[in-house]
Amino acid sequence: MTAPRARHTGRAARRPKLRVVAPRRRRRLPFLLISLVVVGTLIAGVASVQALVSQSSFHMSELSRRTEQLRERSLELRLKVAELSSPRHLQDAARRLGLRVPAQVNLLTVNAGAADGASETGSTQDQLALEGHVQGSP
């Protein structure tokens, strides 16, 4: 029991005297500044990215709308083309231009000698008519 006490006493005797020192001033400003810059940069970055995404989204939305409009316009034009190329419209336009349906279709024929069965004729004398040589109005 006595030996530890003696050791304790000895240490206390060797400890230097404590003195009051002035509190050490911690330099917080750089940390705050750095933090502000980092946080500010992050916020600005996130905001920018968000803005860009939003802008792209609006742009995409606008493009989709435009695409749809163009598709509708394309369909309208296709309908217009169909109406303008309908036989009724073409006939009316042809009549306005003074065109008439030919009363007689003329057949351009070649010598029937080489044609199979050409000796038997219809109302025309020759039998072989070249495809594409039938003239008339469609």
Place this chain on the structure above:
Amino acid sequence: MTRRTPQPPARRLVALLAVLSLGLGGILYRLVVLQVKDASAYQAMARNELLREIALPATRGTIFDRNAQPLAMSLPAKAVFADPAIVRNPAGEARAVASILHLDRAEVEAKLRPAVRADGTAVRFVYLGRGVDLDVAARLAGKHLAGIGFLAESRRYYPGKELAAQVLGFVGTDGTGLDGLESQYQKILAGRPGHQVVEEDPKGVFIPQGTNEDVPPVPGEDLVLTIDQDIQYRVQAALAQAVKQNNAKGGTVIVMDPRTGEILAMATYPWFNPGNFSDYASSRWKNGAVANAYEPGSVNKVITAAAAIQDRVVGLGQRFEVPDNLRLYDKVFHDAHEHPPEQMTLADILAYSSNIGAIKVAGLLGKDRFSSYLYRFGLGHTTGLGFPGESSGIVLPPEQWSGTSMGTIPIGQGIAVTPVQMASVYATVANGGVWVQPRLVRGTVGEDGKLTPAPPPDTRRVVSAQTASTLTRMLAYAVEVGTGTEAQVPGYWVAGKTGTALKPLPNALGYSTGKYVASFIGFLPASRPSLVIAAILDEPSTEFGGIAAAPLFRQIAHMAVARLRIPPASKPPVPQHAIGAG
């Protein structure tokens, strides 16, 4: 003076704790209710506040003719509706809506006023307009009228107006096919609608990066018909003119390729504009070429002759003594014109359309054999077109025939056929004795733009090629010198037959007087048939098929061979013993 002993603070603290615990417990309970029990309901409510589901209607497929000319097509449009409970100024809004949509103002105002259903609930939805053009709808939307809304839909257009109207049919206001091919191919044409869910702020502005669910619609497939738009138009013009010239009640024309069964034109007069179908009598909507069963008259004699040749009951050079009348049981049958007894071959009987001759030939066949040919040629059942309302005609089984049936049916009375059935009979002869199922659709075109051909048509041999060839020559003879001379087309050999059928009375008890169906059905070039044309006029004042319908056939044939660039062919081969007279 006694002084109150202060209570120990522990009791107050306990009381405070109890109050706080109760309060916190209540909050906790409410939190559990909100976050757990009713969470999904509140989530749904929140979603509904923010999210908007937009229906995306599928674009209905286009119907093209065989040359890729659109006959029916759809354009996006808007349906305009109103919620009367939200409308603030019915009179003012009705004025604006009526002027833009060209509607009756009073009718619109009546729709906009608050109303109650029979069950006591308020009316919250009423259509003001359907199929409104997008620019018109945009003008109306620009007015920002309270309670007026818009729904996406499509509108069907028929660029050719009345062109092939009964074939195409029409769609209802909701875009569903109601008649014709529009109805028959509804599933293929309609496609599958989609939807889009977007997030919006309270002002209805789209929120980017919000919920955006997109289920795109699947457009309907396109339909490619066998119809040729130009031939169809010219056929309709010729038919309308023929009906007018002959003071007829109506008429039907079919143009068909006998080798493939493809129908190039099919018209029934009077017609209608499918874009405004409700403005016409419903009787005009019917495709008479497939839905009208009529007594064919003498054009049916081709079956009588085919059966006789095929079954060899008649020698081709055999002559019959043919008087101008014949008694069969209680009925006396007559030829169209009085004549002394004549010696006629089968070719003469066809050429001069002798009723008595045809009855005599059929008598040699017997009703069982004869009736079997009627069925084999396709009478008595539908053609397989699958067209809505297609009639199978009326051919009674032979055991139900009366004593005079063998007098009426061989000459085309006492049975009912459709024009397309009868055209198929002649197509069978033109096609060397093989019946080919008629068809109106070549195929469908999907999103990949590739044509998926329709299944090949059914075919069956009805008579031998030799029988068909012999019959062709007889029919050509009928046009050359017989009743069908008005059907001759310069430069071409035509084979065909006239028909003049008395119309039965509506009560089916006998025949009307002076009311006929006049027809001419034939094909050309006779030795290499490319076209079968059936021209039928209902109640023409000119009565006879050879006078009323044959010129119509000629006009159409003349146009069609030029349009299709069909060259003439040689005279059909003559079976040496086929022609006994003339």
